[in-house]
Amino acid sequence: MTDAPNILLMCTDQQRWSALRAAGNDEIDTPNLDRLAGDGVLFEQCYVQNPVCSPSRASLMTSQYVPVHGLHANGVDLDPDADLFSKRLADAGYDCGLVGKLHLGACQGGRTEPRVDDGFRVFRWAHDPYPGSSENAYHRWLQVAHPDVYDRAIARRGEGSWDSVRTEAHYSRWVGNETVDFLTRSRRTDRPFFFVANFFDPHHGFGAPVEYVERYHAESLSRPTTYDGELDSKPDIQAEASKRSYAGHAKGFLEYSDEEVQDVRAAYYAMVTLVDDEVGRILDTLEGQGLAENTIVVFTSDHGEMLGDHQLMLKGPFMYDCAVRVPLLVRWPGVTEAGRRVEELVQWVDLGPTFLDAAGVDVPVGYQGRSLRPLLAGEDDAGWRDWALCTYRDSGHAYDPAVHVTMLRHGTLKYVVHHGDPATARTRDGELYDLATDPDELTNLWHDPEHAGDRLRLGELLLDVLVGAEDRSGARLADW
Numbered sequence: 001m002t003d004a005p006n007i008l009l010m011c012t013d014q015q016r017w018s019a020l021r022a023a024g025n026d027e028i029d030t031p032n033l034d035r036l037a038g039d040g041v042l043f044e045q046c047y048v049q050n051p052v053c054s055p056s057r058a059s060l061m062t063s064q065y066v067p068v069h070g071l072h073a074n075g076v077d078l079d080p081d082a083d084l085f086s087k088r089l090a091d092a093g094y095d096c097g098l099v100g101k102l103h104l105g106a107c108q109g110g111r112t113e114p115r116v117d118d119g120f121r122v123f124r125w126a127h128d129p130y131p132g133s134s135e136n137a138y139h140r141w142l143q144v145a146h147p148d149v150y151d152r153a154i155a156r157r158g159e160g161s162w163d164s165v166r167t168e169a170h171y172s173r174w175v176g177n178e179t180v181d182f183l184t185r186s187r188r189t190d191r192p193f194f195f196v197a198n199f200f201d202p203h204h205g206f207g208a209p210v211e212y213v214e215r216y217h218a219e220s221l222s223r224p225t226t227y228d229g230e231l232d233s234k235p236d237i238q239a240e241a242s243k244r245s246y247a248g249h250a251k252g253f254l255e256y257s258d259e260e261v262q263d264v265r266a267a268y269y270a271m272v273t274l275v276d277d278e279v280g281r282i283l284d285t286l287e288g289q290g291l292a293e294n295t296i297v298v299f300t301s302d303h304g305e306m307l308g309d310h311q312l313m314l315k316g317p318f319m320y321d322c323a324v325r326v327p328l329l330v331r332w333p334g335v336t337e338a339g340r341r342v343e344e345l346v347q348w349v350d351l352g353p354t355f356l357d358a359a360g361v362d363v364p365v366g367y368q369g370r371s372l373r374p375l376l377a378g379e380d381d382a383g384w385r386d387w388a389l390c391t392y393r394d395s396g397h398a399y400d401p402a403v404h405v406t407m408l409r410h411g412t413l414k415y416v417v418h419h420g421d422p423a424t425a426r427t428r429d430g431e432l433y434d435l436a437t438d439p440d441e442l443t444n445l446w447h448d449p450e451h452a453g454d455r456l457r458l459g460e461l462l463l464d465v466l467v468g469a470e471d472r473s474g475a476r477l478a479d480w
Contacts (some may be wrong), residue, residue, distance in 0.1 A: 004092075004093075004094075004192045004358075004359050004360060005192065005294050005295060005332070005333075005358055005359070006192045006193045006194070006195075006291060006294055006295040006296065007089075007094075007192075007193070007194045007195070007295070007296045007298070007355050007358065007359070008179075008193075008194075008195050008197070008282070008286070008295055008296070008297050008298070009194070009195070009196045009197070009298045009300075009351075009355075010179075010196075010197045010199070010279060010282065010297070010298065010299045010300075011196065011197070011198050011199065011299075011300055011301060011302060012199045012201060012202060012272075012275055012300075012301040012302075013053065013101060013198070013199065013200050013201065013202070013203040013301065013302055014201075014202055014203040014204070014301065014302070014303060014304065014305045014315065015202050015272060015301035015304065015305070015326065015327060016301075016304030016305050016307065016321075016322050016323070016325070016326070017046075017304065017321060017325040017326055017327055018322075019202065019268070019269070019272050019305075019327070020033055020034075020037075020272075020327050021033075021034050022034040022037040022038070022042055022329075023042075023044075023327065027221055027222060027269065028269045028272060028273070029215065029269075029273045029276070030273065030276045031276065031280070032276045032277065032279045032280035032283060033276050033279055033299060033327070033329065035280075035283070036279070036283065036297060036299055036329045036331055037329050037339075038338060038339050039338050039339075040297070040329060040330050040331030040332065040336045040338065040340075041329070041330045041331075041332075041336045041337070041340045041341070041342055041375075041376050042327075042328070042329055042340070042342070043328035043329075043330070043341075043342045043344075043346050043372075043375075044341055044342065044343050045325065045343060045344070045345050045346065045388075045409075046300065046325065046327070046328035046346050046347070046348070047324050047325055047326075047345065047346075047347050047348070047388040047390055047409060048302060048303050048324055048326055048347070048348045048390065049065055049066055049347065049348055049349060049389065049390055049391065050066050050303070050390060050391060050392060050395055051303045051304070051315050051316065051317075051318060051319065051324050051390065051392060051395070052073075052074055052303060052315055052316070052392075052395045052396045053074055053101075053103050053302055053303065054071055054073070054074045054075070054076065054103050054104065054105075054395075055071050055072055055073065055074075055391075055393075055395050056302045056303050056348065057102070057103050057104060057302055058071035058078050058082075058104055059348050059349050060348045060349075060351055060352065061078075061082075061084045061085065061086065061104065061118075061352065062078075062082050062083060062084060062085075062352070062367075063085060063349045063350075063351075063352035063353055063363075063367035063368055063369040064349065064366070064367065064368050064471070065349065065368055065389060065391065065469045066391045066393065066395075067391065067393075067470075068368065068469070068470070068471040069082060071104065072393040072394075072395060073393060073394060073395040073396070073398075074103075074106075074395065074396060075106045075108060076105075076106065077104070077105040077106060077114055078104040078105060078116055079116075080114070080116050080117075081116075082104075082116050083364055083366060083367075084116065084117070084118050084119065085352035085353075085355055085356055085367075086098075086118050086119045086120060086194060086196075087117050087118055087119035088119070088356055088361055088364070089119060089194045089355065089356070089359055089361065090119030090120070090121070090194075091119065092359055092360075092361045093191050093192070094119075094191065094192050094193060094194045094359065095121060095122075095187055095188040095192070095193045095194070096118075096119045096120045096121055096122070096193070096194045096195070097120055097121060097122030097123070097124075097182050097186075097187070097193070097194075097195045097196070098118075098122065098123055098124065098125070098195070098196040098198065099122075099124040099125075099126075099137075099174075099175050099178040099179060099182070099195075099196070099197055099198065100124070100125075100126060100138075100171075100175045100178075100196075100197065100198030100199060100200065101125075101126070101127055101128065101198040101199075101200055102118075102125060102127075102198065103127060104116065107127040107128075107132065107133070109132075110131075110132045110133055110134075111132075111133060112133040112134070112135045113125065113127060113133075120196075121188075122182060122186060122195075124137040124178050125137055126138035126139070126171070126174075126200075128171075128200050128203070129162040129163070129170075129171035129200060130162050131154065138171055138174050141174055142169060142174075145169070146165075146168070146169040149165050149166065149169040153165060162207075163205050163206065163207025163271075164207040164208060164209060164210070164213075165209065166209055166210075167209040167211065167212070167274070170208075170209055170274065171199075171200050171201070172199055172200070172201050172271075172274050172275050172278050173274075173278065175197050175198070175199050175200075175278060176277075176278030176279075176281050176282060178197075179195065179197040179278075179282050179285075180281060180282060180285045182195055183195075183282070183285050183286065183289055183291065184285060184289060192294075192359070194355065194359075197282065199275050199278070201271035201272070201274065201275055202268050202271035202272050202275070202305065203271075204305075204314060206263075206264045206267040206268060206271075207271075208267055208270035208271045208273075208274055209270075209274065212270035212271070212273055212274050213266060213267055213270045215270065215273065216266040216269050216270055217266070218259070218262035218263045218265065218266035219259075219262060221262055221265050221266060221269070223258075223261075223262075223308075224261060224265075224307065224308030224309045224310075224311070225309040225310070225440045225442070226308075226309060226310050226311050226442070227442065230310060230311065230442060231310070231311055233443075233444045233447075234310075234431065234444055235418040235429040235430070235431065236426075236427070236429070237317055237399070237403050237418065237426070238310065238311075238312060238318070241312055241316055241317070241318075242254050242311045242312055243255075245312075245313050245316065246314065246316065246396060246397040247316075247396070247397040247398060247399045247400075248397075249397045250313075250314060251313070252313065253306075253308060253311045253312055253313045254311070256308075256313070261308045264307065264308070264313075265307055265308065268305065268307060279299065283297070292333070293333050294333065295333070296330070296331070296332045296333075296355075296358055297329075297330070297331045297332075298328070298329065298330050298331075298351070299327060299328075299329040300326055300327055300328045300329070300348075300351070301326040301327055302326070302348075303315055303323060303324060303326065304321070304322050304323045304325065304326060305322065305323070306318060306320070306322050306323060307322065309322050309440075310322070310441070310442075315396065316392075316396045316397075316403075317392045317394075317395075317396070317399075317403040317405045317418075318405075319390060319392070319405060319407035319414070319416045319431070320441050321435075321441065324390050324407065326348075328346065330372070330376055332358070332376055335373065335376050335377050336376050336377070337378055340378060342375050342376075344375055344381075344384050345385065345386060345387060345388045345409060346372060346375065346388075347369060347388050347389070348369075349367075349368050349369030350369040350370055350371070350372050351369070351372075352367060352369060353367055353369045353370055353371045353372075354369075354371045354372040354373060354376075356371075357371035357373050358373070364473075365473045366471065366473035368469060370384075370385070386410060386411065387408060387409060387410045387461070387465055388407075388408075388409040389406075389407070389409075389465055389466075389469060390406075390407040390409075391405070391406050391407070392404065392405040392406075394424075401424045401425035401426050402423075402424045402426075403418070403424065403426065404418075404423045404424055405417065405418050405419065406419065406462065406466075408458060408461065408462045410458060410461060412434055412435045412436040413432065413433070413434055413435070413454060413458060414431070414432070414433045414435060414441070415430070415431075415432055415454075415455070415458035415459070415462060416430055416431035416432070417430050417459075417462070418431075429446070430446040430455075431446055432444065432445040432446045432448075432451055432454060432455060432458075433445065
């Protein structure tokens, strides 16, 4: 086991695919992530299994689609008997640790997230930087290391007072510090490690230390991708969410001025750049400790952020690439070729099997993802799946009536069903985009007679995919 590779997983919260210079965005400054992409493999089409936090993170940790693992919405606890890949690694001899957010259970109102059997020996949990659970490890550290910052933020209350604290006291810096501490001091050196560095940014409330915000000029950044009247051809829930986000619980796009939207975009980029600096510190620590040549490094995010595109903010029942396509960078010494880009459709359920494969651990029959090793190694894998599945089951703040959405990405087409009766009292509708000719997903072809054949074909394929994604892992003991 001592020859097995270490695994370092770095994950942000709410980082869209395009918030990365290596993805072609020359407005954002991400030199360390670009370095990681240049040293390893960049997956150009990685899709998460749900556009909000908890269901997506449960799909990562269980390698199961949302209807199978059952954590269908934020505020729902994962089954305590869930089979997490981190526990499998721990059982195989890995020293496992985590810092930051996990979100496999309800956390609102000061709740402490219930732990399942996750295998983490080191567990420095803090759901977010805001006041809440007494078990928030970031707050415990802040009270000791920067008591003036803690007292001032508590006195000011609002979320913004925590998002924009000075850099050395920021949540992202704390995650970097704890990761460096694990690599240099608290890991067990007699066994390989699996460590998760879960950053909270670039999650709203859209704030960052002053020196990072000042690196961006809001007025010079590109404007949201949309046009007047775009939502007229989209399902009604989008116009509803444009007025008020989160089923009425948060500010909607139409409540922002143009200047405010640009300020949000600048702050979002600033948050990513702060995370990038911490990634740089962590990568340098790996090098300094002589660990880089035997450590698989992965960077990704749990879902995206609308950021004003399509006249929408935050996240919710949206299946645009802004919301469900995320960065995925992998450096695996001896396996990945530096600077490669992979175009195949991959999914978050594939990460767990990849880690188990790297560790030489059998992948459980109940896991629904596949190891990415063949794609990472540049091997010919003609049998790789050509679809990606994402489901939203009233997964964010609850709507009335409930909103249920299913996305199938296949080839260059994206097929999105907004379900109706009997799933919900809402009217059935949908979206269809040809990403080859409309990569920004501005033109909805769902009601276009010329694309009726595509709708029928993809609807049939979706039924097959849903059957293929059912849980049939129970052992059959006899014919009857």
